[in-house]
Amino acid sequence: MDVNEVLLPGVGLRYEFTNHEGDLIGVVARRTGDFEVVVYGDDDQDEARPVFRLNEEEAETLAQILGAPRIAERFADLSREVPGLNSSRVELPAGSAYADRPLGHTRARTRTGVSVVAIVRGQEVIASPSPQEVLRAGDVLVVIGTDRGIADVTRILRA
Incomplete structure (x- = not known):
């Protein structure tokens, strides 16, 4: 899908x-941090009809909601393309030794070869979490690796 980016001097981008229905959709990212979604009329591509406005926090929430299923889809697609590579979701149970500790303390990648590509925490998605990201009981880690590695990560997190 082609996305055109237009600089709006003094306003933003x-x-x-x-x-897929042929409508021209615009997202105005204002310098203030607000976003506006607009639809352009069929007869006049210069005239936009506002659909809704979001502040920075609302836009981030919407991006996370729309992005969460796509992250899982992309890794599922990747695992079908690469033999022996799988993706899975592993929940951090209450009582885990790693609850309230940084992800890096698990040493998951070093110990198992599995990569943690996202953490789903309620409605929030933390894509590409850093080793300093503190894990919480109930977090769901989206992981990619071999079946054995994923099983080992599950075992480690349940300790």
Whole structure:
């Protein structure tokens, strides 16, 4: 999908793309941190009809909601393309030795070869978490690796 980026001097950036129904959709990212989603009229591509506005926090929430299923989908697709590579979700149970400790303390990648590509915490998605990201009981770690490695990560997190 092609996305055009247009500089709006003094305002911010506008991103435009055509959706599957042929509508030209615009997202105006304002310098203030606010976002506005607009739809352009068929007869006048210069006239936009506002659909809704979001502040920075609301835009981040919407991005996480829309991104969470896509992250899992992308890794599922990747695991189908690469023999022996799988993706899975591993929940950090209450009482785990790693609850309230940084992800890096698990040494999951070093010990198992498995990569933690995201953490799902309620409605929040933390993509590409750093080793300093503190794990919480109930977090769901999206991991990618071999079946054996994923089983080992599950065992480590349940200790």
